[in-house]
Amino acid sequence: MLSETRTREPFAALVRALLNQQLSGKAAATIHGRVLALVGGIEGLTPAALSALDPALLRQAGVSRPKISYLKDLSSHVLDGRLDLHGLEHLSDDEVVTAITAVKGFGRWSAEMFLMFRLNRPDIFPVADLGIVKGVQKLFGMKKRPKPSTMERLAKPWRPYRSVAAWYLWRLHD
Numbered sequence: 001m002l003s004e005t006r007t008r009e010p011f012a013a014l015v016r017a018l019l020n021q022q023l024s025g026k027a028a029a030t031i032h033g034r035v036l037a038l039v040g041g042i043e044g045l046t047p048a049a050l051s052a053l054d055p056a057l058l059r060q061a062g063v064s065r066p067k068i069s070y071l072k073d074l075s076s077h078v079l080d081g082r083l084d085l086h087g088l089e090h091l092s093d094d095e096v097v098t099a100i101t102a103v104k105g106f107g108r109w110s111a112e113m114f115l116m117f118r119l120n121r122p123d124i125f126p127v128a129d130l131g132i133v134k135g136v137q138k139l140f141g142m143k144k145r146p147k148p149s150t151m152e153r154l155a156k157p158w159r160p161y162r163s164v165a166a167w168y169l170w171r172l173h174d
Helices: 010-020 025-039 047-052 055-060 065-079 085-090 093-101 108-117 130-139 148-158 162-173
Strands: none
Touching: 010 025, 010 065, 010 085, 010 108, 025 055, 047 065, 055 065, 085 093, 093 108, 130 148, 130 162, 148 162
């Protein structure tokens, strides 16, 4: 998710997070680039523009049918005010997770990526992220993948900068 959306519009960051779900970085980047081309670039990636796109064009760009419905739901939530993207920065981490996960297709992982990469929150530790899981496994020499509760316990000494620890764990896994 490290990209031009890191410091730009929150809508673009959420679109990128959704497109990154369950895909390799390269595949997600390709699809993201195609979606941006459909709307005229990063500046054209707005809820109204995405909502107006023909789903067939998104399918041709490589977006799955479920993700198309999630993108449309995200656009709808933003357009009708159910999701105030610019107000998110004033909320607590838990409130941001609650607001984002109210949108179909957005789970805790997407909200945590938004917290880390768009809102630059320092103490996010995404225990469901496979790269983080594998990084913890490697760092601590574990034979089996650690459970979330184990990861939370091991990450306690890294508070209040677990986001930084997560970045290092991703690199360790790579």
